[in-house]
Amino acid sequence: MPTQEAVRPRRGELRVYEPHRAGLPKFGPYFSDLRHRLPFAAEFSRSGIRAAHTQTVFGQLWLVLNPLLMALVYYLLVAILSSNGGGVDRLAHIVCGLFVFQLVAGGLQQGATSVTGGGRLIMNMAFPRLLMPLAAVRTAFFRFLPTVPVFLVIKAFTDEPWGLQMLLSVVFLLMITVFSFGLAAIMATLQVYFRDTSSFLPFFTRIWLYLSPVLWTIDDLGGHGQRFAHLMLIGNPLFSLIGGWTQLALLNEVPEPKVWLAGAIWAVVAAVAGSLLFMSREREFAVRL
Amino acid sequence: MDLTQGGSRRSDENAHPEVQPAAADQGDAVPTDTEAIDAKVVDDQPAQGTDAEGQAVAAQPAAAQPGDEPPADAPVADAETPEPAPAPAVAQPRIERKYPVDPDAPPAVSVQDLSITYRTTFEKIPTIKSAIVRLGRGERAVREVHALQNLSFDVMEGTALGIIGANGAGKSTLMRALAGVLPPTSGRIEVRGEISSLLSLGVGFNGALSGRENVMLGGLAQGLTRAQVAERAEEIAEFAELGDFMDLPLRTYSAGMAQRLAFAVSVHMEPDILLIDEALSAGDARFKNKAAAKMDELMSSARAMFLVSHSLASIRELCNEAIWIHEGRLMMRGTPQACGDAYTRFLEVGENAFTLEDL
Numbered sequence: 001m002p003t004q005e006a007v008r009p010r011r012g013e014l015r016v017y018e019p020h021r022a023g024l025p026k027f028g029p030y031f032s033d034l035r036h037r038l039p040f041a042a043e044f045s046r047s048g049i050r051a052a053h054t055q056t057v058f059g060q061l062w063l064v065l066n067p068l069l070m071a072l073v074y075y076l077l078v079a080i081l082s083s084n085g086g087g088v089d090r091l092a093h094i095v096c097g098l099f100v101f102q103l104v105a106g107g108l109q110q111g112a113t114s115v116t117g118g119g120r121l122i123m124n125m126a127f128p129r130l131l132m133p134l135a136a137v138r139t140a141f142f143r144f145l146p147t148v149p150v151f152l153v154i155k156a157f158t159d160e161p162w163g164l165q166m167l168l169s170v171v172f173l174l175m176i177t178v179f180s181f182g183l184a185a186i187m188a189t190l191q192v193y194f195r196d197t198s199s200f201l202p203f204f205t206r207i208w209l210y211l212s213p214v215l216w217t218i219d220d221l222g223g224h225g226q227r228f229a230h231l232m233l234i235g236n237p238l239f240s241l242i243g244g245w246t247q248l249a250l251l252n253e254v255p256e257p258k259v260w261l262a263g264a265i266w267a268v269v270a271a272v273a274g275s276l277l278f279m280s281r282e283r284e285f286a287v288r289l
Numbered sequence: 290m291d292l293t294q295g296g297s298r299r300s301d302e303n304a305h306p307e308v309q310p311a312a313a314d315q316g317d318a319v320p321t322d323t324e325a326i327d328a329k330v331v332d333d334q335p336a337q338g339t340d341a342e343g344q345a346v347a348a349q350p351a352a353a354q355p356g357d358e359p360p361a362d363a364p365v366a367d368a369e370t371p372e373p374a375p376a377p378a379v380a381q382p383r384i385e386r387k388y389p390v391d392p393d394a395p396p397a398v399s400v401q402d403l404s405i406t407y408r409t410t411f412e413k414i415p416t417i418k419s420a421i422v423r424l425g426r427g428e429r430a431v432r433e434v435h436a437l438q439n440l441s442f443d444v445m446e447g448t449a450l451g452i453i454g455a456n457g458a459g460k461s462t463l464m465r466a467l468a469g470v471l472p473p474t475s476g477r478i479e480v481r482g483e484i485s486s487l488l489s490l491g492v493g494f495n496g497a498l499s500g501r502e503n504v505m506l507g508g509l510a511q512g513l514t515r516a517q518v519a520e521r522a523e524e525i526a527e528f529a530e531l532g533d534f535m536d537l538p539l540r541t542y543s544a545g546m547a548q549r550l551a552f553a554v555s556v557h558m559e560p561d562i563l564l565i566d567e568a569l570s571a572g573d574a575r576f577k578n579k580a581a582a583k584m585d586e587l588m589s590s591a592r593a594m595f596l597v598s599h600s601l602a603s604i605r606e607l608c609n610e611a612i613w614i615h616e617g618r619l620m621m622r623g624t625p626q627a628c629g630d631a632y633t634r635f636l637e638v639g640e641n642a643f644t645l646e647d648l
Contacts, residue, residue: 017469017478040509047506051497054538125510126469126484283472286465287407 041135097214099147107140111184129282133184169248175267182270185278212238237266396443397593403476407434436462438617451604451611485560496540507554529553601629
């Protein structure tokens with residue numbers, strides 16, 4: 001090995017590129033690389049949001065308009081179709097769940113196309129590809145943030161209580177974000193191998209919306225409610241995640257421990273499984289794009 | 290082929306033929322008198338001597354230099370006689386190094402028996418029969434493209450390696466493999482140092498944002514921190530010379546302007562190992578001069594540089610070694626002049642590349 005005086009102090013260590021074997025890369029260098037490149041993912045997502053509405057009349061106002069219009073559509077649907085009618089309470093409940101559901105669905109949709117759509121970036125730069133779904137989820141999260149004041153304004157028109165417990169909903173928000181990151185990573189991997197994924201995704205998302213306590217509440221279910229709720233707690237991750245979020249943010253009640261537990265488990269399992277799946281496959285992406 | 294591109298630079302040397310006989314790899318120095326012609330003959334010897342890769346070098350008759358600039362025809366053909374001359378042992382790099390290079394250091398880049406194969410599937414146009422049988426889809430055909438086949442070479446520190454070859458020879462694939470984007474199908478690559486690559490201009494750029502914002506994005510994409518990019522932002526803006534356009538959206542730029550901006554971002558990364566893939570075609574003549582000067586500057590502090598270009602004059606200008614790749618195989622390694630000559634002779638003659646090995 002040469003002495004340090006003879007050559008410029010080396011910044012990079014030895015890198016060896018070998019044939020891809022299905023399997024995980026070494027975590028140490030991968031995650032330190034990932035951490036090093038996080039500002040790029042942040043800037044990429046930020047500039048994507050900024051660029052999205054540049055030539056429109058409403059511009060960045062769309063970040064609020066979009067969810068509002070969506071809430072209006074669903075409110076009309078529920079108010080017209082349901083027997084116990086509408087009312088501001090109903091609207092507040094729908095809005096509360098819908099906005100955070102959009103966080104998950106938006107993260108999913110963008111995450112699915114993050115790798116296949118990032119063609120030139122992936123083909124020409126070496127970086128941990130996990131940054132792509134990360135950027136997609138960050139985008140979805142930052143689109144969600146402006147909707148929080150909108151929800152609070154709507155809640156102000158209802159009789160629901162306010163209190164400090166509402167702040168605990170941040171924990172659920174965190175769990176939801178982590179969960180959607182895991183799902184986005186899975187979808188991104190699937191999309192590379194089965195390009196049909198992004199075509200199925202909107203329908204999958206829609207069905208999932210109807211299965212989650214966004215447009216309905218547990219009390220609406222009537223007699224079968226308890227059994228159904230138990231099944232859902234285990235089977236539908238968004239049941240606990242969105243349910244807990246709604247309970248805290250809207251109703252100012254602390255959910256039961258099992259809701260917290262189910263939410264946390266789902267978030268961690270999704271994130272870990274998604275990341276591992278993605279990382280084990282990511283070296284193939286450049287060849288398959 | 291832009292063989293005459295370097296003509297304007299060479300004109301000074303034509304007028305004052307103070308050719309240094311010891312400048313071994315200056316095959317591009319144009320001889321206009323006998324003394325210089327002897328120097329030219331001396332040049333040819335090391336050109337053959339440094340082809341250390343075991344590839345049989347196409348014979349280099351001292352007279353026929355098709356890659357030369359125009360002024361060199363009449364006096365050369367008559368006066369050259371092969372004279373035995375001592376060959377210098379090591380080709381002198383034309384770039385002044387700022388720091389001493391340890392000759393015992395391991396190679397900056399070591400490519401060992403590298404092969405890369407692309408597998409593509411594509412749907413053949415469905416016939417009625419196959420459409421019915423396969424539910425409306427065409428036959429899925431799998432095609433393997435052997436982009437690189439058993440490539441081996443080492444690049445020591447201080448080398449500016451030019452890579453030449455026909456279109457589709459595998460040059461960009463090699464660059465992507467060196468950058469770590471494509472995993473090898475077999476073989477291995479060892480790289481010592483941080484790589485900064487200018488593989489595809491405009492990477493990370495968003496058309497709706499202004500030039501300055503894209504500089505930030507591009508800098509971050511190359512791996513710098515925000516603070517580092519902010520430091521260099523002024524230099525980059527000055528280098529690109531876009532004036533007011535820096536604050537306008539990128540979609541208002543012409544293609545050349547966008548390329549200049551991308552190039553400006555990439556060369557300010559202080560790379561250890563610089564990969565440049567046909568990026569020198571960007572810009573007008575004035576910018577090209579600046580770009581070449583900047584790359585010289587980079588080479589004086591970088592470990593190694595890889596330059597892919599179709600302009601043989603650029604390769605001769607900027608590189609001190611060259612390799613020629615054809616259909617994924619390493620055909621030749623040597624001085625830029627020697628490789629360029631062999632390559633152009635191959636293109637003109639149009640023979641199968643392997644026949645040249647037997648001459």
